[in-house]
Amino acid sequence: MKVRRAAELCSLIIENVKKIYVGEEVTLKKILACALANGHILFEDYPGLGKTLLVKTFSKLIGCKFRRIQFTPDLLPADIIGTKVWKYRTGEFVLMKGPIFTNILLADEINRAPPKTQSALLEAMEERQVSIEGETYRLEAPFIVLATQNPIELEGTYPLPEAQMDRFMMRLSIGYVKRFEDESEILKRRIKWKKDDPTIDLKPIIDNRTFVKLQRVVEEDVYIDDSIIDYISQIVWKTREHPKVEVGSSPRGGLALLKLSRAMALIEGRDFVVPDDVKAFAREALSHRIILKMEFVLEGETQEGVIDEILRNVKPPIEVG
Ligand SMILES: Nc1ncnc2c1ncn2[C@@H]1O[C@H](COP(=O)(O)OP(=O)(O)OP(=O)(O)O)[C@@H](O)[C@H]1O
Ligand SMILES: [Mg+2]
Numbered sequence: 001m002k003v004r005r006a007a008e009l010c011s012l013i014i015e016n017v018k019k020i021y022v023g024e025e026v027t028l029k030k031i032l033a034c035a036l037a038n039g040h041i042l043f044e045d046y047p048g049l050g051k052t053l054l055v056k057t058f059s060k061l062i063g064c065k066f067r068r069i070q071f072t073p074d075l076l077p078a079d080i081i082g083t084k085v086w087k088y089r090t091g092e093f094v095l096m097k098g099p100i101f102t103n104i105l106l107a108d109e110i111n112r113a114p115p116k117t118q119s120a121l122l123e124a125m126e127e128r129q130v131s132i133e134g135e136t137y138r139l140e141a142p143f144i145v146l147a148t149q150n151p152i153e154l155e156g157t158y159p160l161p162e163a164q165m166d167r168f169m170m171r172l173s174i175g176y177v178k179r180f181e182d183e184s185e186i187l188k189r190r191i192k193w194k195k196d197d198p199t200i201d202l203k204p205i206i207d208n209r210t211f212v213k214l215q216r217v218v219e220e221d222v223y224i225d226d227s228i229i230d231y232i233s234q235i236v237w238k239t240r241e242h243p244k245v246e247v248g249s250s251p252r253g254g255l256a257l258l259k260l261s262r263a264m265a266l267i268e269g270r271d272f273v274v275p276d277d278v279k280a281f282a283r284e285a286l287s288h289r290i291i292l293k294m295e296f297v298l299e300g301e302t303q304e305g306v307i308d309e310i311l312r313n314v315k316p317p318i319e320v321g
Contacts, residue, residue: 009210010214010267022186033260037169050186051146064104071109073114100121105145118160118164217266218266228273236248253286260284
C-alpha cells in the first residue's frame with residue numbers, strides 16, 4: 001500500500017469516528033496514531049466520558065474484534081488469559097481462551113485488580129503472547145490494549161507501579177467536551193440514534209488485515225530525518241537531567257515518541273516526520289514515565305508541566321523544504 005492511499009484511509013476512519021463520538025479531532029488522531037504504532041493506551045479519565053463508545057467505534061470501523069474486561073479485586077490472571085479445563089466426556093484438557101484473545105481489548109479500571117492480575121495483562125501486552133499451563137499462544141495482530149484508570153484515588157485500589165506504566169505507549173486524558181455546544185450535541189445524537197449503542201449499525205471501513213498493512217506503511221514508508229531523531233533524543237535526555245525529576249524517562253519513552261510521530265505524519269498525509277509531530281506527543285509519550293521529586297510534587301508541579309518546560313527549552317531542528 002502507498003502512503004497516499006494509507007493517509008486517505010486514516011482520514012476516512014477519523015471522519016467516521018467523528019460522526020459518532022463528539023470530541024476534539026486531535027485526540028482522535030492521537031488514538032489512531034497510537035494504534036498504528038502498535039502501542040497500548042492508558043486512559044486516565046473520570047467515568048462516563050465516552051471511552052467505551054470511542055473504543056468500540058474505532059474497533060468496529062477498523063474491522064477488529066473487540067472485548068472488554070472489567071477489572072475487580074477478585075479478578076484472576078486466568079480470567080484474562082484463559083485456562084485448560086478437564087472434560088470428563090473426552091478425557092482430555094480443553095483450552096478455554098480468555099478475553100485477551102481479541103484485537104482490541106478495553107481493560108476497564110485496571111487499578112482495581114491486584115498486582116498479580118495486572119501483571120498478567122501487562123506481560124501479554126509486552127510479549128503479544130500468553131502461556132497457559134506451559135503452552136505458548138501467540139495473540140493475533142493487531143493486538144492493542146486500551147486500559148482505563150480512574151484518576152480519583154479510591155480506597156482499595158492498586159495504582160500501577162511506574163515500571164508498569166512504562167508499558168503503555170501513551171497516557172491520555174480525553175477529558176470533558178471543550179465547548180458547551182458539544183454537550184448538547186451528545187444529547188441530540190442520542191435522540192437521533194434512538195438507542196444507547198450506535199456502534200451496532202456501524203459498517204467497517206477496512207478489515208483487521210488492512211489495518212496491519214497500515215501499520216506496516218508507518219514502519220516502512222515514513223521517513224524520519226537524523227535531525228528529528230536528535231530532537232527526540234534531546235527531549236528524552238533532558239528528562240533525566242531536569243532538577244525537579246527524580247527518575248527520568250526510559251529509552252522506551254524515546255521509542256514511543258519516535259513511533260507515534262511517524263504514525264502522526266502518515267495521518268497528516270506526509271511521508272516524513274516534522275518537529276510538530278514530535279511535539280504533539282511529548283506529553284502523552286513521556287509524562288507517565290518520569291517521577292518527580294516529592295518536594296516539587298508538594299509544590300504543585302506536574303509531570304506534564306515538566307515535559308512542557310523541556311519542550312520549550314529544546315530547540316527543534318529547522319525544517320527544510
Ligand atoms: N463525547 C461523547 N460523544 C458521544 N457520546 C458520548 C460522549 N461522551 C459520553 N457519551 C455518551 O455517554 C454515555 C456514556 O459513555 P461511555 O459508556 O462510553 O463512557 P465511559 O467513559 O466508558 O464510562 P465508564 O468510565 O463509566 O466506563 C454513552 O451513552 C455515550 O454515548
Ligand atoms: Mg466504559
